[in-house]
Amino acid sequence: MNLIEPKKLQVPSKDSLKAKDPLDYDEVEKMQASMLYNAMDDTLVKARAFAKVMCKAFNESSPLDMESRNEILRELLGKFSPGCYIEPPFYCDYGSNIHLDDYVYMNHGCVLLDINEIIIGKGSFLAPGVHLYTAGHPVDPIKRRSQEFGKPIKIGRDCWIGGNVVILPGITIGDGVTIGAASVVTKDIESFCVAVGNPARVIKKLDQIDLHDE
Numbered sequence: 001m002n003l004i005e006p007k008k009l010q011v012p013s014k015d016s017l018k019a020k021d022p023l024d025y026d027e028v029e030k031m032q033a034s035m036l037y038n039a040m041d042d043t044l045v046k047a048r049a050f051a052k053v054m055c056k057a058f059n060e061s062s063p064l065d066m067e068s069r070n071e072i073l074r075e076l077l078g079k080f081s082p083g084c085y086i087e088p089p090f091y092c093d094y095g096s097n098i099h100l101d102d103y104v105y106m107n108h109g110c111v112l113l114d115i116n117e118i119i120i121g122k123g124s125f126l127a128p129g130v131h132l133y134t135a136g137h138p139v140d141p142i143k144r145r146s147q148e149f150g151k152p153i154k155i156g157r158d159c160w161i162g163g164n165v166v167i168l169p170g171i172t173i174g175d176g177v178t179i180g181a182a183s184v185v186t187k188d189i190e191s192f193c194v195a196v197g198n199p200a201r202v203i204k205k206l207d208q209i210d211l212h213d214e
Contacts, residue, residue, distance in 0.1 A: 009047035009096040011078065031115055036138070036147040039115075051076065051095045059088040081122075086110070093135070101157065106130070116150030121157030121175065123211075129164040136169045156191060158211050175211055 012029050025033060027041035038044075054076040061069050073080045076095035083103035090110055092098060097114035101122040109129045112118055116134040120126075134150040151170030155161065159173060162181035173179070174191025183200040194204040 004049040005046055006050035006053050007043075007046040008050045008075075009044070009094045011096045031150055032117075034116060034149055034151050036143070036149050038146055039148055040146075047094050047096070051092055054095060055089075055091055058086075058090060061088070097134070107163075115148070116169070117152040117154075119152070119154045121155060121159065123157055124155055124159040124161070126161045127163040127165070127181065130161050131164075131166045133166065134169050176206060176209070 009028070012032055017025075017029060017033055020029070022033065022035065025035070026043075027037045028043055030037035031044070054072055058069060058072045058076070061072065070080070073084070073086060076092070077098045077100065078096045079099035079101075081100055081102045081104070084100045084105070086106045087108045089108065090106065092112045093114050095114065097117050098112055099117065099119045101120065103123045104120050104126075105124075106126040107128040110126050111131045113131075113133045113135045118132055118134060132153050134153050135148060136151065137148050138144045153167055153169070154172045155167075156173055156175035156177065158175060159177045159179070161167070161179045162183065164182045165179050165185065166183075167173070167185040171185050171188060173185070173189045174193075176192045177189050178194045179185060179189070179200060180194065180196030182198070183196050184198040185195070186199040189195050189200065189202065192206040192208045193202045194206070195202045
């Protein structure tokens with residue numbers, strides 16, 4: 001039996017990518033640079049296996065042993081800040097590209113496909129079943145057989161992402177935003193507003209306040 005050797009993804013820095021000719025990028029570097037890449041590259045296969053092992057350990061962990069749960073998440077994620085809390089089950093592709101600021105909360109069943117960077121700001125809440133997709137595929141069916149790409153997702157601080165919301169690749173959501181349940185976010189959402197629907201549209205603008213003093 002040939003078993004995959006799990007190995008955590010080492011994400012190249014943005015500075016290292018800038019210093020290198022894109023023609024010389026390996027598949028991991030192409031993935032981080034939002035270029036077409038081969039997801040079946042050996043390094044990436046091992047990195048996804050690592051994430052699956054860690055997600056399994058977290059999802060099967062005791063709800064009474066919070067320190068063990070948090071230790072798993074600290075090892076899995078790129079950044080797991082103080083006060084963060086994730087309800088199992090939780091699923092991701094790599095973990096290394098997920099960066100959670102202080103007091104981020106995720107309810108049950110969240111899925112973060114982090115082939116590119118996912119940043120979630122301080123105090124933001126994700127309701128059950130929220131899906132964040134940095135992954136995309138070519139519309140050309142031949143290219144789609146062997147290549148994919150990713151674009152980053154950024155969610156600002158003090159946001160509330162409602163149940164079963166889907167956020168697509170390359171989206172930025174500002175601070176203090178509420179996204180209504182079951183919405184599909186296909187375009188950037190400005191700060192301090194409420195957006196709902198498929199595709200999500202702003203239906204209400206809120207007073208802008210200084211969240212950093214709260």
